[in-house]
Amino acid sequence: MVKRGTPPDTIERFEPKVRQGLIVVITGHGKGKTTSALGMALRACGHGMRVCIIQFMKGDLYAGEWDSIKRMNCAIELHATGKGFCGILGNPYPWDEHRANAQDAIDLVQEKISSHNYDLMILDEINNAIKLKLVDLEQVLEILRIKPPMMHLILTGRDAHPQVIELADTVSEIQEIKHAYRKRIEPQPGIDY
Amino acid sequence: MVKRGTPPDTIERFEPKVRQGLIVVITGHGKGKTTSALGMALRACGHGMRVCIIQFMKGDLYAGEWDSIKRMNCAIELHATGKGFCGILGNPYPWDEHRANAQDAIDLVQEKISSHNYDLMILDEINNAIKLKLVDLEQVLEILRIKPPMMHLILTGRDAHPQVIELADTVSEIQEIKHAYRKRIEPQPGIDY
Numbered sequence: 201m202v203k204r205g206t207p208p209d210t211i212e213r214f215e216p217k218v219r220q221g222l223i224v225v226i227t228g229h230g231k232g233k234t235t236s237a238l239g240m241a242l243r244a245c246g247h248g249m250r251v252c253i254i255q256f257m258k259g260d261l262y263a264g265e266w267d268s269i270k271r272m273n274c275a276i277e278l279h280a281t282g283k284g285f286c287g288i289l290g291n292p293y294p295w296d297e298h299r300a301n302a303q304d305a306i307d308l309v310q311e312k313i314s315s316h317n318y319d320l321m322i323l324d325e326i327n328n329a330i331k332l333k334l335v336d337l338e339q340v341l342e343i344l345r346i347k348p349p350m351m352h353l354i355l356t357g358r359d360a361h362p363q364v365i366e367l368a369d370t371v372s373e374i375q376e377i378k379h380a381y382r383k384r385i386e387p388q389p390g391i392d393y
Numbered sequence: 394m395v396k397r398g399t400p401p402d403t404i405e406r407f408e409p410k411v412r413q414g415l416i417v418v419i420t421g422h423g424k425g426k427t428t429s430a431l432g433m434a435l436r437a438c439g440h441g442m443r444v445c446i447i448q449f450m451k452g453d454l455y456a457g458e459w460d461s462i463k464r465m466n467c468a469i470e471l472h473a474t475g476k477g478f479c480g481i482l483g484n485p486y487p488w489d490e491h492r493a494n495a496q497d498a499i500d501l502v503q504e505k506i507s508s509h510n511y512d513l514m515i516l517d518e519i520n521n522a523i524k525l526k527l528v529d530l531e532q533v534l535e536i537l538r539i540k541p542p543m544m545h546l547i548l549t550g551r552d553a554h555p556q557v558i559e560l561a562d563t564v565s566e567i568q569e570i571k572h573a574y575r576k577r578i579e580p581q582p583g584i585d586y
Contacts, residue, residue: 212453220581224584228568232425235436236425239428239429239432240428242428242434243582244457244583244584260405263439265439266439268439274461320583365570370424372567372568373568374423374425378561378562379563385411386409388413389408389412389440390436390440390545391545
């Protein structure tokens, strides 16, 4: 019968014959890209893995993950490098400033990768950043090339570039079937931020 | 310039004029459904919300989230009620046993909802459970009807029923563009479990 209460005491553990670091791309226009990456960070944390999250286009508005990561007894780092969504209605910063931020974030990624201190790295909204020319495709391809073989790398954001998809092991495209904002429901804490 | 280090000290906070509990469905055959729900749990935790996760079809194999939730200083409960994926190759349990487990999980959902103790509830793989007739569509529609108006409810799993989609506020369908297992890469900790 149902095991009520968290979680079973004795449980089988799967272990792959070969461990390897995967390149995962989460793209598409539907809701769930960043949250899916955050869920993988949560999983990784349970395995004792060290996680680095670099958010390319966020940083102007509070998001719940910032506080929850502080509350976790886990090796998770989060860097919110952006000034919000470039080009989105109401964002006051010029493209140059978004580009300068994104370029500095690329330096940060290279520094973090070179340290070999992480088992999972998340580059949140980097697909968007390529599309908006805040970072160059070649810079991202270089990151994919220098990635340590055992480190997982997750790239999120709309409109993933075909060459990034080509190099990835797992690619999911999230399509919007419905979204609350179309009913004029404002973003809700816990769900949207 | 980029804010290096986690996260900015001063930050604007968005607050919707009207708060309301949303019904969110994450479906489709691509990777990222459960992880997206876990990401929302992580977010909600940062907002100080109370979370209840009931996994309908998992429980036979260790998953990273079980340990990470224990490590979080947050009000998250996780109930793994299942005996793995019904009908999937290698799963030894008969349909009757999966059905009995899922039915007990439905009782648990109703009990938890009636307590009014949660701000976010995740019914993981419940769409699958409907499809496999482990739970009845009518039972799930009843849950949607009795949901407290301020509680968010997330339903994950393949093949969401059209009537569930009809009642939801936000619905995402995750399509598989590529998956590592098609290259015979086994599931990897931190990414797949």
